[in-house]
Amino acid sequence: MKDMYDSFLSLSASESEYRIIYEENSGSEHIVLGPHGGRIEPGVSELVRAFADQCSIYIFEGLKQRNNRSLHLTSTRFDEPLALEKVNAHRFALAFHGYRDLKKPHTLVGGADRRKAAAICELLNEAGFSAELVNEKDRLAGVHPQNIVNRTKREMGLQLELSTAQRSALFHNFGCRKGRYIETKLFSQYVNAVKLGFYGKSK
DSSP states (O other), X not given: OXXXXXXXXHHHXXXXXXXXXXXXXXXXXXXEEXXXXXXXXXXXXXXXXXXXXXXXXXXXXXXXXXXXXXXOOOTXXXXXXXXXXXXHTOSEEEEEEXXXXXXXXXXEEESSOHHHHHHHHHHHHHTTOOEEEXXXXXXXXXXXXXXXXXXXXXXXXXXEEEEHHHHHHTBTTTTOSSSOOOBOHHHHHHHHHHHHHHSSSOO
């Protein structure tokens, strides 16, 4: 589905039911972000927050009662000023996203940092999760230099696209609009596998 807006400036001129969360970890060169958090792509915000103990986090959250899809800005168009500033200030970035697939729990691992992407994919598979390294020519590969996650000091980052079924498996009450999501035991297993690849030995 095509985005309703072509930039954050045009989105913010028409929309108000969103919030931006940024938590700085001054001792870390890593940042984890969710450009489509809250009700835009459910489950993404919770995944990002799971990294707040070790790195900086940024989340753009949709808060509308309905039609949060209107708040979706494709990653190559995601130019919210604080996000640009903070991603550019870090060496390593990881973005969580969600894609629609109600049947298969699966993760598409991409981003311009292909070495780390391959490592995370392997770690997820070893932990019992279905994951694949996305072909660089695929629409969800996340390799474009204008993709928000690749706008780091190293000009590369990591992008994880989780299917609806995979996100649903991480929470007991996925899709609930009231209260916080309650994590299943798979949540920590998933996050730990990703952390191992993201924080692993870096160049």
